[in-house]
Amino acid sequence: MSHEDDEVEPDEDGSAALGPLVAETPDPQLTALLEHLREQRGFDFTGYKSASLARRIGRRMAAAGVGSYEDYQDRLSVDPGEFDALFDTVLINVTAFFRDADAWEHLRTEVLPRLLARRTGRLRVWSAACASGQEPYSLAVLLAEALGPEEFADRVKIYATDVDEVALATARNGLYDEREVAGVPEQTLARWFEPVGDRFQVRKELRRAVIFGRNDLIQDAPISHIDLLLCRNALMYFNAQTQAQIVRRLHFALEPHGVLFLGKAEMLLSHPDLFQPLELRRRFFRKVVGEPRRVAMPLTGAAPADAVPPEDLSRLWEEALLQAPAAQVVIGRDGVLVASNRRAQSLFAIGPRDAGRPFHDLEMSYKPVELRSSIEQVLAARAPLWLRDLSWQRVGQRPVSLDVQVVPLLTSDGEVLGVTVIFNDVTRYRELQDQLEQANQHLEAAYEELQSTNEELETMNEELQSTNDELNSSNEELRLRTAEVGELAHFLxxxxxxxxxxxxxxxxxxxxxxxxxxxxxxxxxxxxxxxxxxxxxxxxxxxxxxxxxxxxxxxxxxxxxxxxxxxxxxxxxxxxxxxxxxxxxxxxxxxxxxxxxxxxxxx
CATH class of the missing domain: 3.30.450.20 (PAS domain)
Structure with a gap:
């Protein structure tokens, strides 16, 4: 199973700090259908984000002319061939050679030379969720060019795994059509591929170095002693609990000097005890060596069995930050946007994909107020700064009143890590104050009006936020589906x-x-x-x-x-x-x- 499309849904949606995004309550009938799939075919989809999963299954149900999960389960029972069509819909095997060229160039020029210099013996590489094989073969090309064919054959072993047997069968053949090799440089295509009719096959010396096999990231044990691990755009489709489980397995798989290469749509901000960024913008991370951090438990006298598991506390902490009512962004000391919560993403039309961009390139750095100079002042003084009573008129929307707080982030030793900027929306309070001043002579009537206005504003706010999340998710799904159908989509x-x-x-x-x-x-x-x-x-x-x-x-x-x-x-x-x-x-x-x-x- 591979989800290597980084031009997409969100649902669930762009670059995201891995962790919970929305609270999900699966439909009981959907849960029953997933249990049926696990019992009949061994595919466990219960760790997927249920909103995204429900949409994909719903798309297949519509194509099959079935209206309910219960009826679709009956359809699967009488038509075993429908399983394959369903898995093709849910397991989005979209990939390409050298996908995200900038990240692959960084891998070629920076990451691989350091790994090869440090690892003088055999180099073990794992391409997890490899789909139809373009990713591990891309890596084989880079390593063969770096080492030369003979040393490459002696030193390199690449393990490529996926949950989809059909995709693995394609990968083992290493045979691709002209559209699938469109991203391969002409010189590379001529050297490492052989024409076979109207298609191109990866040369035998590269295919021998890649071992393909089925591996379920959720259920199966990870491959161990890995120097370089590629798991690109697969994690973002799982819920927070499953993500944490998989990330810990990836941590176990890597050697102490090991490097993790994620997709453009993923970050590991919620797992600092396991991975630290090597190059955040291009999604390279190094393994943190040592015991994972322990979360201190309060001294309440509770028995150990009553303690909350550390991963649940980590999830609770992250969810509290993401759902905070005030818009908040975090900026590193190098001026790069590190993270943003949901309210900030909605208010400033930014997304998780903007993480890693220079803050001064974003419109929010100077609207509704010039923040760059304020950030420099806070970093220099190492003291918080308030910017109060700001008015912001967005195009086509109501004016917003904001109190902005810029707070330095310091270590216990006083080292500056960056700043956090908190945008407190005080619009309602300003409006309430104005209305109360005008309503002194008509207190009872004004109270009812304010109550109704407040409820309406709260409802509109929730609807707008929900609509925004849904549009982002649907857009991501649409891009994934568009890539999947390829050239045929333009005609059909x-x-x-x-x-x-x-x-x-x-x-x-x-x-x-x-x-x-x-x-x-x-x-x-x-x-x-x-x-x-x-x-x-x-x-x-x-x-x-x-x-x-x-x-x-x-x-x-x-x-x-x-x-x-x-x-x-x-x-x-x-x-x-x-x-x-x-x-x-x-x-x-x-x-x-x-x-x-x-x-x-x-x-």
Missing amino acids: EAVLGGLRAGVAVLDDDLRVLAWNERAADLWGVRDDEALGRPMGDLDIGLPFDRLRPLLVAHANGLPAEDVVRVEAVNRRGRTVDLDVAVSPLRRGGAGADGAIVVMTVVG
């Missing part, structure tokens, strides 16, 4: 995407190029029976003679009616009224290459 989305009507795509000779499931259901003609035949020759209850002039006109780019209503007979022998919409099919250039026919049952 134009013709069939999202339509529930019967659709036929015709060439300029009115022969059927595409025939969707709704058309098959409407007329009782399968797509394999319709494809390649003139639509007029199909034995269906559509008055084609009436439509032929309209179709011919559109197929040749001539002006004609766009929609016509006709009476037809469906596959069940029933008379139905149809709205038949026709538009020209254009696959490039100004002319028409055919026609798109959309048949909608009226009533």
Whole structure:
């Protein structure tokens, strides 16, 4: 299983400090379905974020024409082949050679030379959640070029694992089409790949160095004594408890000098006892050697069995920071944005992906107030600074009143780590004060009005925050799905995407190029029976003679009616009224290459 798409949902959503983002309460029927998948196929999805998981399963259910989890579980019981379609939807195996070129260049020029100089013997590398193999083969190319083919064969062993056996089968072959090798430099392609028909295969000397195998990051033991561990954009899809479990396994897998390479969408700010950043912007981390930090328990006389586990306290602490009502950001002493809570992300239109950017590049560094000079003053004086009664008018939104506090972050020894900036939204209090001043003579009426206004503002605030989270999540899912379908999406989305009507795509000779499931259901003609035949020759209850002039006109780019209503007979022998919409099919250039026919049952 790999989730290597860093151009995406969020849901769940951009670069994120690994940890809880939202409180999730799974649907009992969804939980029952997940238990069924674990019992029948050994896939345990209970550690995934339930909102994201529910959306992906819902997408597959919609494609299968099933309306409830319970009905879908019945469908899986009678149609074992549906398991494969479901896993293809949930296990988003999206990857590419040298994905995030800047990070791979840093790996080539900085990380690998240090590792190779320190590790004079065999180098052990683990590519976890490797999908169809592009990531471990990219690494093999870098190591072979750094060491030379002979030393590479003697010194390097790469373990590549995933939970998806179908993806692993593709990876073992090392055979990729032209689109899949588009990101490989031409010189690298010529040296390390061999043409096989219209595809390219990774050379045998690289394939021999990579051992592919199934490994579930949640359930299976980690590979040990690893010098370099790649686990890119997989962690962000798990809930906080599962993330913590996996991160500890990755920590165990690494040698003391080991390096962890994460994806662009992930950070480890909530696990400072396990990993410290080597290069935060490019997501390289070093293992922290020694005992993981212990959380001191209060001296209340409670028995050890009553103590809260350290990971739960860590999660509670992080969740408290993320959900704090005041917007808050943390800036390192080097001027880089380190973290932000949810309120800050909503207020300033920033996201977890902005972590690692220079603070002065962000609009919030000078709006609603110039903060750069204030931060410099706080760092120099090592004392907090208040900026009060600031008014901020955002485009299209109500003015906001803010009290801003800039606080230095110091170690116990007085060393400056950075600053935290807290934006206290005092808008409600300013409004309340103004309204109370105007309502001295009408106290009772003013009280009811203020109460109603306060409740409305609270509701709007919750709805806006929820909508923002959902939009970010949906955007991430959309990018993942777009990458997954590849080039075919450009054609299929134009013709069939999202339509529930019967659709036929015709060439300029009115022969059927595409025939969707709704058309098959409407007329009782399968797509394999319709494809390649003139639509007029199909034995269906559509008055084609009436439509032929309209179709011919559109197929040749001539002006004609766009929609016509006709009476037809469906596959069940029933008379139905149809709205038949026709538009020209254009696959490039100004002319028409055919026609798109959309048949909608009226009533």
